[in-house]
Amino acid sequence: MPAQVPIPGQPVRGSRSGKPIMALFDLLGRSWTLGVLWQLSEGGLTFRALQDRCEKVSPTVLNRRLKELSASGLVCRGEEGYALTEAGQELFALLRPFGPWAQSWAVMLEDMDSD
Amino acid sequence: MPAQVPIPGQPVRGSRSGKPIMALFDLLGRSWTLGVLWQLSEGGLTFRALQDRCEKVSPTVLNRRLKELSASGLVCRGEEGYALTEAGQELFALLRPFGPWAQSWAVMLEDMDSD
């Protein structure tokens, strides 16, 4: 039985209430979801191109994530393969600052470990 | 063998390169990580309080997530139980806009389904 797509308003993995933020976290908290959104941000990619970008993702999981993201209106099929929808781009806009933040986080962790 | 904590600079689940953003996505892409950060944003919580807030999390997983988040410098133990570190608060600041966005996403999904 394949996993269900988290839908705001309905109980999801981890929340009886189905609060939108919890549904979103359920979706984003699955392996590769964040990575796929990140990779698609620069333009449409074919299934295999996406697979290559995400070095270690199995086709099984990639396909499942793409279906979930499509059902959630974040991804759709464009001329060049899979692409972010408008909503997907909005979400990515929120995600973008994570890039630079992760950099400084990495530096902080190094300092933390060397002490 | 328990799961390892994703560390920037080292290969992680899903990335040979170990780019910080990929390490971060690996961490955030585990079940309950996002939810825990969210719940801790309003102040320190004890283990059991956290368990109650996250309705369905098992102690096994909660404990594992807390260890990972501690090792990653995002969470530490304060006077009132577990709390966000400074870095954790920075990350939450990036996460906060997801709340309102999730609301409008929920509305969009309803419209999408009713058409």
Added chain:
DNA sequence: ATACATCGCTATCAAAAATGTAGCAAGGGG
């Protein structure tokens, strides 16, 4: 001191999800 409650977990086992690899059906080019 004893009884009881609460807290932060750990142990154990079952279920679900992810991984790795192989390969198929469809479409295009030569």
Added chain:
DNA sequence: CCCCTTGCTACATTTTTGATAGCGATGTAT
């Protein structure tokens, strides 16, 4: 027809998550 790429599906294995019970430590009231 032959060969190549694309978008997957099948299947077996490993990893992760989930559910439940309960232990040892600490505090508090009796």
